[in-house]
Amino acid sequence: MAVKVKDLPGPKGRPIVGNLFSLDLPQLHNSIEDWSEEFGDVFRLNLGIFDQLVITRPSMLQKIMKERPAGFARNSKMNQIIREGGVHGVFNVEGEEWKRHRPIVAKGLDVKHQKAFYPAIEPVLGRLYKKWTERADSGEPFYIQKDLLRFTVDVTSSLAFGYPMNTIEEQGGAIQDHMEKVFPMIFKRINMPVPWYKLYRTKDDKEFDVAVEEMNRLVDEFISAARKRLDENPELRENPPSVIEAIIVAAEEEDDISTEDVRGNLLTLLMAGEDTTAVTLNWMIYLLSQEPDVTESMRKEAKDVLGDKTWASAYEDNAKMRYIEGAAFESMRFKPVAPIMLFEANEDIELEEVFVKKGQRILTQHRFGSLKDENFSEASQFKPERWLREGKCPVHNTDAFSPFGGGARYCPGRNLAILEIRMVMSMLLKNFEVELITPYDSVNEKMAFTMMSSPYQVRLKKLWG
Numbered sequence: 001m002a003v004k005v006k007d008l009p010g011p012k013g014r015p016i017v018g019n020l021f022s023l024d025l026p027q028l029h030n031s032i033e034d035w036s037e038e039f040g041d042v043f044r045l046n047l048g049i050f051d052q053l054v055i056t057r058p059s060m061l062q063k064i065m066k067e068r069p070a071g072f073a074r075n076s077k078m079n080q081i082i083r084e085g086g087v088h089g090v091f092n093v094e095g096e097e098w099k100r101h102r103p104i105v106a107k108g109l110d111v112k113h114q115k116a117f118y119p120a121i122e123p124v125l126g127r128l129y130k131k132w133t134e135r136a137d138s139g140e141p142f143y144i145q146k147d148l149l150r151f152t153v154d155v156t157s158s159l160a161f162g163y164p165m166n167t168i169e170e171q172g173g174a175i176q177d178h179m180e181k182v183f184p185m186i187f188k189r190i191n192m193p194v195p196w197y198k199l200y201r202t203k204d205d206k207e208f209d210v211a212v213e214e215m216n217r218l219v220d221e222f223i224s225a226a227r228k229r230l231d232e233n234p235e236l237r238e239n240p241p242s243v244i245e246a247i248i249v250a251a252e253e254e255d256d257i258s259t260e261d262v263r264g265n266l267l268t269l270l271m272a273g274e275d276t277t278a279v280t281l282n283w284m285i286y287l288l289s290q291e292p293d294v295t296e297s298m299r300k301e302a303k304d305v306l307g308d309k310t311w312a313s314a315y316e317d318n319a320k321m322r323y324i325e326g327a328a329f330e331s332m333r334f335k336p337v338a339p340i341m342l343f344e345a346n347e348d349i350e351l352e353e354v355f356v357k358k359g360q361r362i363l364t365q366h367r368f369g370s371l372k373d374e375n376f377s378e379a380s381q382f383k384p385e386r387w388l389r390e391g392k393c394p395v396h397n398t399d400a401f402s403p404f405g406g407g408a409r410y411c412p413g414r415n416l417a418i419l420e421i422r423m424v425m426s427m428l429l430k431n432f433e434v435e436l437i438t439p440y441d442s443v444n445e446k447m448a449f450t451m452m453s454s455p456y457q458v459r460l461k462k463l464w465g
């Protein structure tokens, strides 16, 4: 007999309101890990008005992700809040609508496009190298995450929008200063028991509105530029060179994709592509500060592959950096930027031993299983070789590793993210030594839709001259 959600164990909250007002949101992912140790890998969180089903068991997470879009949807409150932020795209649409949006977006991010666009994104790496050389020359400590965010926004706009943005060299008012305000606010609103922002607007709400407006303005610029390119070169319609042309052409050909959908998907890409990859790189640099042997092996690989080159100027260079990719996966195992996902059941369903009713809200936490010896040998060790065919460890349960999600809705930007990580890490390690200035133990995790680190500083030293 399947167990009902209301009968599952879970943390005791206060009378009536349950745990609603006692959640420490920036530490929610960690609280869930603690509760999972105490109550097991499936438990109930009493949020007063409803019971949230919380799952950390890898086999169940995989079932939920694979039963989409039919069986489970993203949490409807989250979708609505993202939409209120002017974003209506593949991340937050469901069912048939999602089936129409997904192939258009995914096609523009595929490996074929990355290869074709590499000559446009490679100069972004050159600009980052120049910036880091100046930083090394100055000897001043700096917050490396800022540079990483600028790198990823320039790459995404180049690949997805065919627009050569240059926020690495531009000073002030850059787009990601606005974007930094969007994710945390969405996360805060998702978890607000009462939507106070609908009644009065705080300073943060006002800044959020400005950020959304600014991003819409930017995307409108992208759309005008792409429309002009299509008018001037009608042959591009047959084989759209980047996501933006593909979406515009699809919208013109299909009645059910509107101009709003075009804008919504572009905003989705800008938001999904920037923070996630930059924050992953930022965590990786932080973790490597405690892994001198791994860092040396990565440096050796970068030197072997790049030879005399300063950075990966050819697309093919990146594919050879398997150890660096392994280090990226290890970083994501310890510090996944999306450790939490929110779902809703579309129908009554038995999920292993639990009976899940239609409409049930579900929170999944994806790191808990990744750090268990039952899923990965010596799980507490940072071992890039576990991801290499030749270095496979005896226990290697890939179901317990889902930093890019899973099933039909897995992240379509995965390959682009891995490409960017290989590009940046090989350039960084081939040319610079990185010294962590902020004490390692004083850096904390902070959940704000993505799981960020508290700010930390590094100093770079040139390995030549």
Ligand code: HEM
Binding pocket: 065, 090, 091, 092, 102, 105, 109, 156, 160, 268, 269, 270, 272, 273, 274, 276, 277, 280, 337, 338, 402, 403, 404, 405, 406, 407, 408, 409, 410, 411, 412, 413, 414, 416, 417
């Ligand atoms: C290290 C970097 C990244 C991480 C860790 C990451 C992680 C994720 C995760 C966990 C999801 C949810 C998947 C699911 O529901 O199963 C997702 C969805 C998505 N990601 Fe990424 N992502 C990254 C980079 C990117 C990039 C570079 C892009 C594009 C430029 C991108 C575009 C998207 C889109 C459009 C979706 C929605 C897919 C859908 O609902 O069908 N992501 N990502």
